[in-house]
Amino acid sequence: MIKIDVSNVISEQEIAKYQDKVQTINKMINERTGAGNDFLGWVDWPINYDKEELERLLKDAKYVRENFDVLVVAGIGGSYLGAKSAYDALKGMKDVSKPEIIFMGQTFSPNYTAQVLDYLKDKKFAINVISKSGTTTETSIAFRLLKNLLEEKVGKEEARKSIFAVTDRARGALKTLCNQEGYSTYVLPDDIGGRYSVLTPVGLFPLAAAGVDVKAMLEGAQEARKEFNNTDLKNNMCYRYAISRDYMYRHNHPVEMYVTYEPQMSQISEWLKQLFGESEGKEKKGLLPTSATFSTDLHSLGQFIQDGSPILFETILKIDNPNYDVTIPSTEDDLDGLNYLAGKKLSFVNEMAFQGTLKAHEVDGGVPCNVITIERMDAKTLGYLYYFFMRACAMSAYMLEINPFNQPGVEIYKKNMFHLLGKKGY
Ligand code: PA5
Numbered sequence: 001m002i003k004i005d006v007s008n009v010i011s012e013q014e015i016a017k018y019q020d021k022v023q024t025i026n027k028m029i030n031e032r033t034g035a036g037n038d039f040l041g042w043v044d045w046p047i048n049y050d051k052e053e054l055e056r057l058l059k060d061a062k063y064v065r066e067n068f069d070v071l072v073v074a075g076i077g078g079s080y081l082g083a084k085s086a087y088d089a090l091k092g093m094k095d096v097s098k099p100e101i102i103f104m105g106q107t108f109s110p111n112y113t114a115q116v117l118d119y120l121k122d123k124k125f126a127i128n129v130i131s132k133s134g135t136t137t138e139t140s141i142a143f144r145l146l147k148n149l150l151e152e153k154v155g156k157e158e159a160r161k162s163i164f165a166v167t168d169r170a171r172g173a174l175k176t177l178c179n180q181e182g183y184s185t186y187v188l189p190d191d192i193g194g195r196y197s198v199l200t201p202v203g204l205f206p207l208a209a210a211g212v213d214v215k216a217m218l219e220g221a222q223e224a225r226k227e228f229n230n231t232d233l234k235n236n237m238c239y240r241y242a243i244s245r246d247y248m249y250r251h252n253h254p255v256e257m258y259v260t261y262e263p264q265m266s267q268i269s270e271w272l273k274q275l276f277g278e279s280e281g282k283e284k285k286g287l288l289p290t291s292a293t294f295s296t297d298l299h300s301l302g303q304f305i306q307d308g309s310p311i312l313f314e315t316i317l318k319i320d321n322p323n324y325d326v327t328i329p330s331t332e333d334d335l336d337g338l339n340y341l342a343g344k345k346l347s348f349v350n351e352m353a354f355q356g357t358l359k360a361h362e363v364d365g366g367v368p369c370n371v372i373t374i375e376r377m378d379a380k381t382l383g384y385l386y387y388f389f390m391r392a393c394a395m396s397a398y399m400l401e402i403n404p405f406n407q408p409g410v411e412i413y414k415k416n417m418f419h420l421l422g423k424k425g426y
Contacts, residue, residue, distance in 0.1 A: 001220070001381045002374050002388070004237045006244040009313060009368040015233050018243045023231045025398040026239075029391075030229065034398055036405035041191030042390055045199055046221035046383075053186060054215075057201055060164055060184050061208035068126045068162070069098060072116070073206045074105035074142040075130035078194020079166070081274050082203040083130075085267035086382055090212055092264050092323075099126070101210050105142030113142065117149060125150065126162040128206050132188045132197070134172020137414075143174075166201045193405050195275050198386050213379040220383030228391050238388050241315075242395035244370055248313045249287050249400070253368065255312035257305070258291040261350050262319055265377075266293045268385075269317075275389060279404040280397045295353045302357075306365045313368040314361065318354060321376045322347050 006015075028034035029043060041048075064071055073083060084103055091097070104116050127150060129143045150159040166186045167174045178185040186201035188194075197203065199221050204214040228238035245256060256276070258269040269291030280286035290312070292301050305312065328349075330342030341349065361367040374381060397404030418426035 001223075001384050002237070002372055004241055005371045005373075006240050008362050009244040009370050010247045012234075014247060015240060015243055018239075018246070019231070019233060021399060022233060022239050022243070022395065025395055026229070026231050028398060029394055035403035038191055039193045039196070039405035040394075041189050042196040042199070043394075044225070045189075045192065046218055046225050046387065049200070049218065050187075053201070054204070056184075057186060057205055058208055058214075061205060064099060064126050064128075064164070064209040065211065067124070069100060069123045070102055070120065070125040071099045071128055071206065071209050072102045072104050072120065072125055072146055073128045073130065074139050074146060075103075075202070076106045076136055076138045077274060077278075078197050079130040079132065079136070079139065079202055080106045081195075081267070081271040082198025082386070083206040085271040086198065086203060086207050086212065086217070086386075087210055088264045088267045089377055089382055090207075090379060091210060097211060099209065101206060104146065105129075105136075105139040108138060108141070113145065117145060120146075120149060121153075126164065126209075128164045128166070128209070129174065130166040130188075130202050130205075131172070131174050132168055132194055132202075134167045134174030134176075137417075140173070164205060166205060195278055196390050196405070198271070199383065216379040217383030217386075220380035220385075221387040223380075224384045224387035224391070228388065238392045239395055241370065241372075241388075242392040242399065245287060245392075245396050246399045248368065253311060253313045254287055256287045256289050257312050257314045258289065259294055259314050259316040260291075260318075261294050261316075261354055262322070262377075263293055263296070265317060265319070266291065269293075271386075272389060275393050276396070278407050278410070279393050280400060280402060282402050282406075282409065285400050285402060294357060295350075298353075298357060305361060305367060310366060313370070315370040315372065316354075316358070317372050317374060319374045319377050322350075323377065 025034070029040065032040050080103060087101055102116060104113065107113070127143070127146050129139065131139045147159065147163065150162060154162070160181055160183065163183045165174060165178045165183050166188055167178065169187045169190065186205060188197055188200055188202055192200055199218060207217070208214045228236055230236055231239070233239060233243070248256065258272050260266060260269060273289040273291060276287065276289045326346045328338065328341045328344050328346070330339050358369060358371070362369050374385070394404050415426060
């Protein structure tokens with residue numbers, strides 16, 4: 001489903017030097033002996049997921065599809081980016097099918113929040129609130145606002161049937177609320193952290209409601225799980241990628257830029273930024289993940305990439321066969337000088353832009369580039385890709401001797417904010 005070329009970043013000789021390290025870490029992942037080992041539930045999740053819960057989820061999702069204009073998904077971080085990235089990647093940016101999926105609770109922005117609430121006033125909408133802790137402020141505020149609006153519109157009883165929650169099995173304010181109100185509730189297992197949860201109900205509920213084949217996503221992840229659990233460094237693409245990152249980090253390239261040529265993939269870059277940034281950025285270590293969408297950003301950041309500080313390497317996610325295509329028409333007068341492209345597809349132009357840019361960056365700019373080629377973007381491939389990156393992330397973080405599954409740094413801003421907001425105990 002995918003291929004990865006790391007040859008511009010690291011040689012086979014250098015890859016081979018990682019053999020012992022990879023052997024040790026792969027064992028640590030499988031036997032759950034490394035730091036944060038109680039958060040490795042995602043490793044076997046593609047085969048261990050709760051089959052009954054999935055059937056219930058598919059039923060509820062069908063109910064949402066058949067009965068609502070809009071599903072509002074309230075969540076942030078790992079409780080948002082997986083679904084958002086998959087939704088964009090699979091449905092595109094201008095999807096008009098029902099229900100429309102709107103994301104809320106990922107911001108305190110009064111402008112965005114007020115506009116969404118206003119838009120919902122005359123829509124038949126359902127709510128999917130997602131929070132593992134059940135106490136995240138952005139999500140909780142959004143849910144309170146949405147719940148109030150819905151109850152005002154349709155009454156408490158009808159609202160109860162239109163709210164679907166994903167949260168911890170037993171803990172948190174959201175769980176208490178769900179028990180009290182009797183909402184249909186799905187579990188984010190204890191041993192899976194937010195940014196590793198895209199293949200759990202966190203990602204699967206909103207995606208199934210959007211009409212995505214979530215069983216195919218799980219199948220893709222199953223294939224990846226089987227394929228990457230080995231230490232054959234000639235063939236294991238996942239670990240070859242992890243090694244290339246570590247090599248860059250140790251050779252003065254502290255910034256990894258995820259590059260796509262499809263705007264609908266840019267949220268995958270956001271998901272990757274969270275996955276790697278929050279997993280590795282600790283103890284004054286870690287690559288800084290950043291992203292760009294080409295050719296758009298070649299007209300802005302392109303200058304820096306080509307000629308600026310030589311601190312970055314690229315990991316390019318390239319799709320071989322787009323789901324849609326457009327042919328460039330010819331005109332009689334050729335006033336815009338484009339007839340040399342008449343009859344050509346935009347996919348061809350995009351491919352030439354990719355090839356030309358790769359050469360410019362690698363050869364002229366001296367920017368090392370990994371290329372991940374995706375045959376075609378579909379649900380199965382995406383499930384495979386998510387698993388590929390999660391496993392690569394665990395391997396990479398353990399190479400840095402870091403716990404990939406905690407995020408102690410994000411608590412500090414919260415404490416300051418709660419103090420300023422006057423929350424009790426802060
Ligand atoms: O990866 C993580 O753990 C975080 O990004 C969380 O997903 C994010 O903070 C949201 O947390 P919660 O699901 O508890 O609302």
